[in-house]
Amino acid sequence: MKITYLDSVDSTQTYLKNLIKNSSIELPHAVSADLQTDGLGSRNNSWIGYKGNLFLSFAIKLKDLPKDLKLESASIYFAYILKETLEKEKSNVWLKWPNDFYVGDEKIGGMITNIVSDILICGVGINLVKSPTNFNTLDIDISKSTLLNKYFKNIENFSSWKQIFRKYKLEFYRNQNFFTHNENDKISLSKAELLDDGSIEIDGERIYSLR
Template sequence: MLQILYLDEVDSTQTYLKNLLQKTTQQKLPIAVSSEMQTNGIGSRDNSWSGIRGNLFLSFAIPLDKLPQDLKLESASIYFAYLLKETLSELGSEVFLKWPNDFYIKDKKIGGMITNIIENTLVCGVGINLIEAPVEFEIIDIELDKRQLIEGYLKKVEKNLLWKKVFRKYKLEFHNNHKLFVHIKNKKVSLSNAKLEEDGSLNIDGERIYSLR
């Protein structure tokens, strides 16, 4: 059973969990940390993620040998982000997953996920704007119980579904990406002609692009 620590305030759930891992044996994993508020969150491309009390701040750690057998680590962000997207959809949201790890409502970002490997452990961190968003971002389009969301999501994670099963669903929805852009090597690249490959990489004009986070 995955243990969940609920905190009131931390600098970053990612940082808190990484420090906790230094004192935690593999037998005590997997483990998750959620906080009502974080003061120095970590976003994609080393950006900060604004900490507004009441939004979702969640990190969890899973031993590499407990991941689905067919999951390549380069596609871990897609895998775990899609499971959260699916959880939100089941609660009534119109959210979709922008490759590889951002959550969108229409053309506005509402959150994102990052993954890191620490020794033999995969650490995932996610932030979602539930009640308030910075300028140019959006909030989720439904009212929900945060603990219900967290526990429902982590139950999906614990099912250890095969990559191919999760990917099959994501591939059907990938067309939502075609109106958006990604940043590759600090350049803004359109996804209008991007093709999603079976391993989770993108094929853009003949070049294969893999998730770096």
């Protein structure tokens, strides 16, 4: 995957979408910036950016995704591969359902996905060097170029959803003391059951990540 590195940008996702719109790149392609001034987090919240943290967006054609991957769970799939990449570098990062990166009880980053035409676009933010109040930073030192090269190499293996899900399911118990959001409702994950497609069921209601 080719990576475009920028010093500063309003949004790596907006920048990448414009590259795609202008047909000036081949896919897959990624955009990473040293500083992002107008990033988007989950539920349309802003993602506060500090210089030196990871700001990343990448695009892959839908036809190139694993055939058994439900698009509703694409964020789980790609977030888990990143989690594994960091874990191999001795990080204790784990993935809170559906796509938030945690170290211990504190959030250090997250991932969102959306579909534009026949393309999946993933946006990632991780606090590498500095975090806002009530958040934390990654627990290892790693350069962005090293991390991205290893991450995209792992992505290019294109493990099946079944392979990723099997490992993710073993760690799902870590969600029990946390919450998720379903539209505007804050919901405890203490009784959540993880289903094979990556959705969860709580009190008979099925919830998809939709991020």
